[in-house]
Amino acid sequence: MRISIKEVTEGLKSIVGEEWVITERESMEGYLRDETPDAIRPKAAENLVLVKPSSTREVSEILRYANEMLVPVFPVGGRTGLVGGCVPIEDGIILSLERMNKIEVDVENLMAVAEAGATLGDLIKAADEAGLFFPLHPGDEGAQIGGLIATNAGGVRAVKYGVMRNYVKGVEIILPTGEILNLGGMLIKNNMGYDLMHLIIGSEGTLCVVTKAILKLYPRSRYSVTLILPFNKREDAIRAVPEILRSGVTPLAIEYVGLKELNAAANHLGEEWPVQSGDAQLLIILSGSSEDEVYSACERISEVAEKNNAGEALIAETHDEQERILKVRSNIYTALKRDMVDILDATVPMSRLLDLMIKIDELSKRYGAYLPVYGHAGDGNLHVHVMKENGEVPSYADDLKGEIYEATVSLGGVITGEHGVGRLRIKEFHRFLSEKERNLMREIKRVFDPNNILNPGKIFP
Ligand SMILES: Cc1cc2nc3c(=O)[nH]c(=O)nc-3n(C[C@H](O)[C@H](O)[C@H](O)COP(=O)(O)OP(=O)(O)OC[C@H]3O[C@@H](n4cnc5c(N)ncnc54)[C@H](O)[C@@H]3O)c2cc1C
Incomplete structure (x- = not known):
């Protein structure tokens, strides 16, 4: 950072007004964490300022300013993520778009234009009121459109309609330079070169800030x-x-x-x-x-x-x-959370799901561990929970997770099919992805965000 957090605060006030810049720790408590279990959630940094812009223009000015002053920016949505993805782990700015929550339904095109701070619950309701349906349902309706896009969320209703990627037809994004881009549109077909919009989906707040999205809706089932x-x-x-x-x-x-x-x-x-x-x-x-x-x-x-x-x-x-x-x-996750060390989201080809479960049983016996397993069977996506023992994180937790990941990958799967890399899965991201792929991703990160101000310490170490 080129300047102190006090100076950053003043700079932000000049962009959004005093009322929307928060510096008291107690008032930002809820923005320092996500839903990751306590035992493994990364710790928030000490010197932070929370800003709540109300428009695309304000977000653009905030990013341009942060980029010039080399101040890290942590975009947060509904903070329902499970891998510490939005936790502000370095001194800098927490950027919440919660005031940008308008939704307009375009019935003719069966699409919604939603600002990034609108919640999933808001979108489901708006679609319903227009006689349409937004099927996607990851467990917590407090998740925001920006977060759902940044994590390419899945959830229970993906078998028929797919994951978030299948709904997003257009996005408005802000680059760290403050430039505003509109990618995609109210279109079913679009082959204009490389698909940057799909690169943004699942980029976990590391490439740009999403401010608006065009999302596909479906007729309401009778x-x-x-x-x-x-x-x-x-x-x-x-x-x-x-x-x-x-x-x-x-x-x-x-x-x-x-x-x-x-x-x-x-x-x-x-x-x-x-x-x-x-x-x-x-x-x-x-x-x-x-x-x-x-x-x-x-x-x-x-x-x-x-x-x-x-x-x-x-x-x-x-x-x-x-x-x-x-x-x-x-609510299974919420019910088990207190006694949980971690929730994994291993994903394998559907035909290998039983093999993975058998392997998890074997590990459960070998480690003497209760491993609740459930999930989106129609997507080959399993949530395996590593639990505490007598209220403590067992010493074998990391070894056990490592073995579950190895089994998943050896069955043709990936270690995360939903929650993403965030802060928690960086080690595994490096372990299970080829060097070439990682390097290509790093280069992409550098092109979008050469000063590494956007969500630093996530995906990449
Ligand atoms: C009970 C429960 C059940 C869940 N079930 C599922 C499930 O079935 N399937 C599933 O996929 N997930 C599930 N999740 C995880 C979580 O709900 C999703 O990952 C959700 O998409 C996160 O959205 P959010 O708005 O809360 O994002 P946050 O947690 O606030 O942030 C997540 C990431 O998105 C980035 N981000 C947020 N907003 C923006 C923006 N505007 N621009 C750029 N980046 C942004 C953040 O920097 C961070 O990297 C569950 C969570 C809970 C608590």
């Missing part, structure tokens, strides 16, 4: 049901997943969860999980334009389930019932 299929053996549940997809049915979501973890989440919310048979369960969300379509899909799934020894299914039809099920599923 009918939807949620099935809970109980299995006594996990192998049966996992084997059923590709068979369901091969049967020609594409559900919104296919989640694998253990009964123990579902009960923990339900207890945490003061609810009761409705299906108490079967230690291994599949939660399947189906949607369609007619009741017949949805019920004939249910029948096909029931045939596959029966063939794979499923017990009696529960079919939730009302909106409230389905929301309650999704809420319990979304």
